[in-house]
Amino acid sequence: MTTDLQAEIATAVDQRRNFAIISHPDAGKTTLTEKLLLYGGAIHEAGAVKAKRAQRHATSDWMEMEQQRGISITSTVLQFDYSGYTINLLDTPGHQDFSEDTYRTLAAADNAVMLEDAAKGLEPQTRKLFEVCRMRGIPIFTFFNKLDRPGREPLELMDEIEQELGLQTYAVNWPIGMGDRFKGVYDRRKQQIHLFERTAHGSREAKDTVVDLGDPRIEDLLEKDLYYQFKEELELLEAAGTEFDLAQVHAGKLTPVFFGSAMTNFGVELFLESFLDYALKPGSRRSTQGDIDPTYPEFSGFVFKLQANMDPKHRDRIAFIRVCSGKFEKDMVVNHARTGKTVRLSHPQKLFGQGRQSLDEAYPGDVIGLNNPGMFAIGDTIYNGKKLEYEGIPSFSPELFAYLRNPNPSKFKQFQKGVNELREEGAVQIMYSTDESKREPILAAVGQLQFEVVQFRLRNEYNVDSLLDPLPYSVARWVGGGWAALEKAGRLFNTVTVKDSWGRPVLLFKNEWNCQQVEGEHPELDLRAIAPVA
Numbered sequence: 001m002t003t004d005l006q007a008e009i010a011t012a013v014d015q016r017r018n019f020a021i022i023s024h025p026d027a028g029k030t031t032l033t034e035k036l037l038l039y040g041g042a043i044h045e046a047g048a049v050k051a052k053r054a055q056r057h058a059t060s061d062w063m064e065m066e067q068q069r070g071i072s073i074t075s076t077v078l079q080f081d082y083s084g085y086t087i088n089l090l091d092t093p094g095h096q097d098f099s100e101d102t103y104r105t106l107a108a109a110d111n112a113v114m115l116e117d118a119a120k121g122l123e124p125q126t127r128k129l130f131e132v133c134r135m136r137g138i139p140i141f142t143f144f145n146k147l148d149r150p151g152r153e154p155l156e157l158m159d160e161i162e163q164e165l166g167l168q169t170y171a172v173n174w175p176i177g178m179g180d181r182f183k184g185v186y187d188r189r190k191q192q193i194h195l196f197e198r199t200a201h202g203s204r205e206a207k208d209t210v211v212d213l214g215d216p217r218i219e220d221l222l223e224k225d226l227y228y229q230f231k232e233e234l235e236l237l238e239a240a241g242t243e244f245d246l247a248q249v250h251a252g253k254l255t256p257v258f259f260g261s262a263m264t265n266f267g268v269e270l271f272l273e274s275f276l277d278y279a280l281k282p283g284s285r286r287s288t289q290g291d292i293d294p295t296y297p298e299f300s301g302f303v304f305k306l307q308a309n310m311d312p313k314h315r316d317r318i319a320f321i322r323v324c325s326g327k328f329e330k331d332m333v334v335n336h337a338r339t340g341k342t343v344r345l346s347h348p349q350k351l352f353g354q355g356r357q358s359l360d361e362a363y364p365g366d367v368i369g370l371n372n373p374g375m376f377a378i379g380d381t382i383y384n385g386k387k388l389e390y391e392g393i394p395s396f397s398p399e400l401f402a403y404l405r406n407p408n409p410s411k412f413k414q415f416q417k418g419v420n421e422l423r424e425e426g427a428v429q430i431m432y433s434t435d436e437s438k439r440e441p442i443l444a445a446v447g448q449l450q451f452e453v454v455q456f457r458l459r460n461e462y463n464v465d466s467l468l469d470p471l472p473y474s475v476a477r478w479v480g481g482g483w484a485a486l487e488k489a490g491r492l493f494n495t496v497t498v499k500d501s502w503g504r505p506v507l508l509f510k511n512e513w514n515c516q517q518v519e520g521e522h523p524e525l526d527l528r529a530i531a532p533v534a
């Protein structure tokens, strides 16, 4: 390997920042994404992303849905350039199509942006996604959105994060007023106030009016009462707030906090600039060969998501691969760690952004989409050079459970094959009853759509019908202590024990409350919402 190549990779890594947005539906993820792309020049008019979203939501028909999915495939990763950086925004599917992919995408992200509606604060989906980020220890940046509308007190919002997520907060900017009286934000880094001006939906890059903190006009510009309130809050922050510590940010223990209004495009650029200063560049990843540095000159990466095409005429699948080291080049031949085979990476797909469709090269931190000839499964490693395998992707806590029945015994084999293949691909988790007389698989999913996908694909790809028999549980916990701990704990109330595909014990509960009760009474069970990698 030439040192030239290494230098090229090192430069590319230094310039790259990758992140995913975690949020609850309606917090403004689509709007923020759109505004970020606007700054990156990837789209010229805000509204383009939203139009696609509207189309996708307007339909429930399967085939139509899949056609819309074509759009969501191309927008799975949005790459754009800004201020000398190449930024990869990994889109986490949300809304109705919330599925395990949403979690898995976080396995490929180096940073996360936690987006909250300032009127609502922490919401359930955000909390769950946060847990995955915490597990990975990635830096989390918080953006409180919709300041142009009445919302909760900023200090209260930050306190909620500290108390409920155990994450320290540091306000990088601070809002002045809110709702009708939203005046702008104060940038603590530069000690400047960015004044808010109402624009029509912020469809162009906004140019903020900026004044220094010492500017004599401030009192009038902000209105007296808001100015004094702001001064007081600022003093409080300086005196009692957490100190900024970048190492703590990188360790995922301290979240830099921003306030703004994505819809009016206010505070977005300010956020982006600080984010780029603070975010982690692509780092090393744990593998069977130890930690692999991104500048290791041999190409390697892992599959974090598979997207199946539901049109039976085009049974192709796309495997999304996060590049971890080296340089990807179109048509390169790599090793597939799980099977020991080699595979040519042809027809790589570039995702949305800058209008390019095919991709010739990629660097660590980038994501490539490959037409998958069926050989890839979630978590698979591909590599050149010495053999290595990256740590797999864990199973995430499902919340919907149903027996999947085969109404046609003569098709037993196909049914079994379909279920197994869909499980391997990661379309859904499969569990089994501990009662030997109940052989049907239990589908376990994080979103309803996963059930529908399984049934649809069984019918279309394996030619078998299936019946769903929902189970009344909503919480699953793996038993870290294993079967031995479970036996020792004796009889447990309000729960049922099942086993996952690897034969590990999992407890299912009707609700969170029942789960907490068992957790409290039996700490030795070591209950876990996210399963260790099998």
Ligand code: G4P
Binding pocket: 023, 024, 025, 026, 027, 028, 029, 030, 031, 032, 050, 145, 146, 147, 148, 149, 260, 261, 262, 263, 264
């Ligand atoms: P999501 O992807 O997180 O689900 O949220 P999305 O961006 O679709 O935003 C949800 C709603 O919140 C949208 O309104 C959007 O316009 C609004 N919104 C986003 N950011 C802001 C903001 O900073 N301020 C205010 N006031 N609203 C914001 P909608 O009525 O559902 O859609 P639309 O009619 O605006 O298109």
